[in-house]
Amino acid sequence: MRVPGWLDDTRTSYNTVAVSYADLLRDALAGEPFQRGILALxxxxxxxxxxxxVGDAGCGPGRITAYLQGIGLDAFGVDLSPAMIDIARRDHPGLRFEVGSMTSLELADGSLTGLLAWFSLIHVPDDEVPTVFAEFFRVLRPGGILLLGFHAGEGSKLKTEGYGGHPMNVYVHRRSPARVATWLDAAGFTVEAEMVHHPAPNVEGAFVFAHR
Known part of the structure; x- marks a missing residue:
């Protein structure tokens, strides 16, 4: 679906919820063995x-970036929301975080060995996904690894509040791993694995590994 103004809406929404989001999810990985295992892989x-x-595209407050650094990767984060980046820099002062958009990454061609988009594609409309995947392909070197985490399923829903009841105005897009894999194939990636995780009843998360 086409969502006019989605970048501005996403930036504004996550600026609004940044503090609550960071507080709610700061220690979430401790209770997620499947997610830790996927990050270890x-x-x-x-x-x-x-x-x-290794770039963390849509890094939010930097919790995944810091985890990757802690398990031995040279990780840095990029996020659309300046408020999220402020929190990431505050909470993880030894790491690099920059404001930026995954639709136009300020990175040199072939400069990354790994790239992660951890539940940060969920607000990207369908018609913008090819642009994002073309950017991911451009900045990864040959053989570079891409990991995508996203909400599995079908359809889109407008999210008007979240993370402590703060106002938001973003669409949440659910996609099947097969659909995402088709977009990756079209962008030139080789898809290596597709997984679906059921962390709770009626909740599905998906993970796709690919390489350039």
Missing amino acids: FAELVRAQGNGP
Whole structure:
């Protein structure tokens, strides 16, 4: 679906919820063994390519960036929301965080060994996904590893509040792994694995690994 103004709406919404979002999710990985295992696999695949810089696209307050750094990757984060980046820099002062959009990354061609989009594609409309995946392909070096985490399923829903009841105005898009894999194939990626996780009743998360 086409969502006019989605970048501005996403930026404004996450600026609004940044503090509550960071507080609610700060320690969430401690209770998510499947997610930790998937991140560990990502790290192993990056190391097999010789290590090198790893980008966390849509990093929010930096919790996943910091976790990747803690398990041995040279990770940095990029996020659309300046408020999120302020929190990431405050909470993880030794790491690099920059404001930016995954639709136009300020990174050199082939400069990354790994790239992660951890539930940050969920607000990207269908017609913008090819642009985002083209950027991911551009900044990864040959053999570079891509990991996507997203909400599985079908359809889109407008989210008008969240993370403590703060106002938001973003669409949440659910996609099947097969659909995402088709977009990745079209962008030139080789898809290596598609997984669906059921962390709670009627909740599905999906993970796709691919490489350039």
